[in-house]
Amino acid sequence: MFEYKPFIRKANYYETDQMAIVHHSNYIRWMEEARVDLMDQIGFPLSRLEAEGIVIPVLMVEAEYKSMVKFDETVVIKITTEKYDGIRLYLNYEISNKETGQLRTLCKSGHCFLNDKGRPISLKKVCPEIHEKFVDTLELLK
Amino acid sequence: MFEYKPFIRKANYYETDQMAIVHHSNYIRWMEEARVDLMDQIGFPLSRLEAEGIVIPVLMVEAEYKSMVKFDETVVIKITTEKYDGIRLYLNYEISNKETGQLRTLCKSGHCFLNDKGRPISLKKVCPEIHEKFVDTLELLK
């Protein structure tokens, strides 16, 4: 059975700004790293999907900054599923300090699925295999 | 009287990703550029505020992607005020193509004000001069 492991990463020096904290824009990139890692864990790496002509663009993002990440800090990024219906996918991200568990940022991203012509598709109809896997695994992340 | 000029900038090559569009994280940075420019226009450059010990951290951001920006495209970023009460500041951003006016992204950012000890302050109490200017100019951006 699928067992999700939250994504772990360190804050890089080049990600800090002159407030001596990680610049707020980087969390949007960290979300993507955690999402790519989730797809790897599910068994449908983004690179494989793109090779098959399926792109998963970002429709929206949100981030709520609770406390600041500093250089060299290790954070855990835990994804949970808000919604997946075969056409839209909404994920929540909880970014926290690995040592203390202190909450850093709450994020959210929304996605649809496009074919190689850039047309929105129903993953449920076009790729039932991936869809089933998504339903199974994303259900566990609720 | 204050007359706001929306911020204009071109999409850089290094801001594209392998979908051949501007990577979605960059809009969060563009918001900041437009915000910094707004502060310049108001007459309180961020660098001056920071020199006076006032920092304006980001509490939250949101972005809703409506259509994609391509390399070399020129966009207009227009800021409007959602709320300003001396303690919190919420801004809306409308990013659109300069030629066609087509809407690209709707964004939002929320801020508070910190003193040089990192403590939240009421700009209204601590810096009435800036506060008054903010009230006057941000009112015009509603």
Place this chain on the structure above:
Amino acid sequence: MFEYKPFIRKANYYETDQMAIVHHSNYIRWMEEARVDLMDQIGFPLSRLEAEGIVIPVLMVEAEYKSMVKFDETVVIKITTEKYDGIRLYLNYEISNKETGQLRTLCKSGHCFLNDKGRPISLKKVCPEIHEKFVDTLELLK
């Protein structure tokens, strides 16, 4: 006759790091901005070249940091041609403070030309029109 105008830009907040200076990696991106701008000035925008199937990848970069750029500082990036022979292009960049003229960074980039199959081409043979223009204008930047 072609008259080259050096590229001017401000340092963004998100480009600073916790040393409170622009992170050294960003100058590599600024080089690209200045190069793209040069191509626009010459009359062969990169976007047009890419549309015609010609890509100008980067073979090498160098940067020597002389003094630091701070947030909100305006810099002038002046390009000069080191070498252009139709197959390879080497450019030098001098980044300096706009107000004082103080030198910030000396950079260099090297390029070749690829067709839409990713094969190196001689611009001289494949696109004599662009080549002639390059020879004329780049000569002036020596």
Place this chain on the structure above:
Amino acid sequence: MFEYKPFIRKANYYETDQMAIVHHSNYIRWMEEARVDLMDQIGFPLSRLEAEGIVIPVLMVEAEYKSMVKFDETVVIKITTEKYDGIRLYLNYEISNKETGQLRTLCKSGHCFLNDKGRPISLKKVCPEIHEKFVDTLELLK
């Protein structure tokens, strides 16, 4: 005895550009990641040095691009010492594909050491403990 482990990391989606390869500026950042990791391995994390008032700015960088890194590719970044004399530090970086060993990029960075007043220092004189460790470990990376 100190045994150096080269730094390993994956290419992120947001690091690609519209040529569908990692943008060349990112290798400059990867160098930093590998350098920070080296300092951790040596036992003098950059964050500890900065806490003690020692900053290691970048004087120069060079990168020679041999072949392209794609999204999701895992690279190995191996550092070797070119020179260390207590005042200046020059490092070489070999970035290669983890699976095939194919060379991707050759890089170099040069550094000096500053105290908390921003003055250049001789690490040999000011921090003999760190200096000795550097001599010992960097010697092994030749």
